[in-house]
Amino acid sequence: MVSIARKNLFAEKMRFAMSVSGVGFSVFLITLLLSLFRGWNDRVGSFVEHVPVDIWVAREGTTDFLRPISVLPQEIAGELRALEGVDSVHPLVVIPTGFEWEGKAVETHLVGYDTTGSAGGPLEIVEGKPVPSEGEMVIDKALSKMYGPNIGDVLEHSGQSFEVVGLASGGNFVATQVSFMPIESARRLLGVEELTTFYLVMVDDQHEPVVVAERIEENLTGVSAFTGEDFADTTRDRTLRDVIPILIIILILAFVVGAAVTGLMIYTATVEKAREFGILRAVGFSNGYLYRVVIEQSLITGLVGFTGGVILNVVVGRFAEDLVPQFVILVRWTDVAAVLGVTLAMSALAALLPVRRLAGIDPVTVFKA
Numbered sequence: 001m002v003s004i005a006r007k008n009l010f011a012e013k014m015r016f017a018m019s020v021s022g023v024g025f026s027v028f029l030i031t032l033l034l035s036l037f038r039g040w041n042d043r044v045g046s047f048v049e050h051v052p053v054d055i056w057v058a059r060e061g062t063t064d065f066l067r068p069i070s071v072l073p074q075e076i077a078g079e080l081r082a083l084e085g086v087d088s089v090h091p092l093v094v095i096p097t098g099f100e101w102e103g104k105a106v107e108t109h110l111v112g113y114d115t116t117g118s119a120g121g122p123l124e125i126v127e128g129k130p131v132p133s134e135g136e137m138v139i140d141k142a143l144s145k146m147y148g149p150n151i152g153d154v155l156e157h158s159g160q161s162f163e164v165v166g167l168a169s170g171g172n173f174v175a176t177q178v179s180f181m182p183i184e185s186a187r188r189l190l191g192v193e194e195l196t197t198f199y200l201v202m203v204d205d206q207h208e209p210v211v212v213a214e215r216i217e218e219n220l221t222g223v224s225a226f227t228g229e230d231f232a233d234t235t236r237d238r239t240l241r242d243v244i245p246i247l248i249i250i251l252i253l254a255f256v257v258g259a260a261v262t263g264l265m266i267y268t269a270t271v272e273k274a275r276e277f278g279i280l281r282a283v284g285f286s287n288g289y290l291y292r293v294v295i296e297q298s299l300i301t302g303l304v305g306f307t308g309g310v311i312l313n314v315v316v317g318r319f320a321e322d323l324v325p326q327f328v329i330l331v332r333w334t335d336v337a338a339v340l341g342v343t344l345a346m347s348a349l350a351a352l353l354p355v356r357r358l359a360g361i362d363p364v365t366v367f368k369a
Contacts, residue, residue, distance in 0.1 A: 015268070018261075019301050019305070022261030023261065023309070023343065023347075024306070026254045026257050026261070027309025027310065030342065031310055031331070033250055033254075034339070035332075037244070039329045041240060041330075042328070043173060044175075044235060044236045044239045044240060045232035047178065053202055054209040054228065055200070055213050056227075056231045057216060058072070058225075059223060063234050063238055064231070064235040064237075066173060066176065072199065073194065073195065076199060077089050077091060079220055080220070083216060085206070085207030085212040087202045087203055087204040088201070089201055090200040090202075093110075093111070093183055094197045095109070097109070097110040101155050104147060108140075108176065109177070110179050110180075110181070110186055110190075111179065111180050111181075112184075114183055115131050115132065115182045115183075119202070122138050122171065123168065123169065123171065124169045126169050127166065128151045133165075134184075136163050137162045137164060137165070137180060137185075138165060138166035138167070138181075140169065140171035140172055140177040141169055141172075142172035142325035150164065151164055160189055201225075212225075213225035213226065213227055298351035301347065302350075310336060313329075313331065314331060317331060
């Protein structure tokens, strides 16, 4: 069975290569989209998840980090500190901001944080100064790749200049990247000297963050309190919910294309070998045996295409993010296993039409002429 299946496939090497290429491209597209979704999902909430605080306090109605409608007065900090279970409170100013560098617009989410502590600052410094001072800022390395500014360059906004003194990682939200400066500088730059976007709350060891978050909402009016995990989840949901339906449609199209290409190639190969299959039936081979030959051909095509598609996805993933910071890929082997199952199902589906063709072959006709 295997030798016949292989003989049929490799007899027409060009057709086999085209069929494998079609399956491989479909697998590549499916794994790429899954990897992109995993990468985006990881990056969009990563910064919020890894900020070393227990609770994010925002104005009521705020649902995520990237689109805050949050403006809180500084008096709230004292009210928060007075609540049972609150260990420390850290102000944070976050707002989408545009800078100018060498005549180009540089768009970023500016984060102003208390540089005397670590809450809300860069997650990891990869190069340069870890804590910016007055007139300085730290930018995410993805922002540097996108727009070009690096350590030592000066960004300008509203007549004020800020020198880039460090590059950080962990602040790439795919759609935007964060930059950091002292909170006093950010407030002055944005004209919000008396206001705060978020308050970051640390809880003492005797209390649970969820309990303290509920206490904050009960005792302070006009605010919402989120645990870090919940706030990261809502940020992911608001950012990616419009993308997911598009990804699903493209995944379905990729599956249909792969099944159609594989089915066409296997069907053509079967039709062209109809005489040989008829001879096999005439000499006593059962229909079940012939069906297994066709299915084997389809599975071999699918597995070879799957292998090529996965390898291509890994290779592309290694280099794409260096070229395009928004192209964030995270390959999970559970997803690869799922795609393997989809590929086998696609190959089995592609074998249906050739199998039906075999059922109609009359062994007598192969000896005519």
